[in-house]
Amino acid sequence: MSLRILLADDHAMFRSGLKAVLHTQDDLRCVAEVADGQAAVEECARAAPDVAVLDIRMPRLDGLRAAERILGRPGNTTRVLMLTTYDDDDYVYRALHMGAGGFLLKSAPPEETIAAVRIAARGDALIDPSVTRRLISRFADSLTPPAAATELERLTAREHDVLLLLAEAHSNTEIGHRLGIGDETVKTHVSRILAKLGLRDRTQAVVYAVSHRLVAPTPEQRRPAPTRRGAGRRRRGA
Incomplete structure (x- = not known):
C-alpha cells in the first residue's frame, strides 16, 4: 500500500523535482501539490494524506501556522515533515516547540528525502543533523x-x-x-x-x-x- 504525500511549496520547479523523486519509489505517491500554506491546510482536510511535506516559508499562511492547523485538527492522522533552508533556524526552533515531526534541508539528497518521508509516516521524528547542531550552537549559550x-x-x-x-x-x-x-x-x-x-x-x-x-x-x-x-x-x- 502506497504512502500518500502532499507537497506544499511556492516554487513550482522544486515541487516538480520533489514529486519526481518520490515517484521513483513504488510505496510513495504524491496525491496533491499546493503553493501556499492555506491551500495545504484545506487539502489535508480533504485528502487526509499520510504525510504533508511543508516548506516553512510560503505565502498566505507560512509552513509553521499551516502545520499547527493541520496537526490541531480533530481526528488528524497526517504527519508533517518541514522543509528548511540554511537561514531558517528561528523558524525551526519555533517548530520544535510546536511539535512538528521532522525537519529536512531542501538541499538534502534524494535518498535522505525518501527516508525522511517514510520515517515521518511511521510517526517517528527526524531532524537533519546539521540543523540540530546549528540549533545547539546558536541557542545553548x-x-x-x-x-x-x-x-x-x-x-x-x-x-x-x-x-x-x-x-x-x-x-x-x-x-x-x-x-x-x-x-x-x-x-x-x-x-x-x-x-x-x-x-x-x-x-x-x-x-x-x-x-x-x-x-x-x-x-x-x-x-x-x-x-x-x-x-x-x-x-x-x-
Whole structure:
C-alpha cells in the first residue's frame, strides 16, 4: 500500500523535482501539490494524506501556522515533515516547540528525502543533523540554566546515554553502533525515555536536552555560521 504525500511549496520547479523523486519509489505517491500554506491546510482536510511535506516559508499562511492547523485538527492522522533552508533556524526552533515531526534541508539528497518521508509516516521524528547542531550552537549559550530536572533521575545510566545521542541527532542505528546494542533495544530505550520525561517524540527530546543544557556545543559549533548574501531577506508571506 502506497504512502500518500502532499507537497506544499511556492516554487513550482522544486515541487516538480520533489514529486519526481518520490515517484521513483513504488510505496510513495504524491496525491496533491499546493503553493501556499492555506491551500495545504484545506487539502489535508480533504485528502487526509499520510504525510504533508511543508516548506516553512510560503505565502498566505507560512509552513509553521499551516502545520499547527493541520496537526490541531480533530481526528488528524497526517504527519508533517518541514522543509528548511540554511537561514531558517528561528523558524525551526519555533517548530520544535510546536511539535512538528521532522525537519529536512531542501538541499538534502534524494535518498535522505525518501527516508525522511517514510520515517515521518511511521510517526517517528527526524531532524537533519546539521540543523540540530546549528540549533545547539546558536541557542545553548543563551539559555538560562533551568532548575534541577527531577525527572532526569528516573532515567537509567544507559537511557541517559541514549538521550544524549538522540539530542545530537543520531539515528537508532548510529546509537546502537556507539553503545554496542541492537536497533530494537535502542527503540525500547527511546520509548522509555519519552515516557519517563513526558515527551511526545524524538523532536521534543532534542528540545528538552538543549533547554536543560545536557548537550553543549563543541568549539567548532560555537564559531559563527558563515553569512550568505541576501540571507536576511525573507519572501513575502513567510
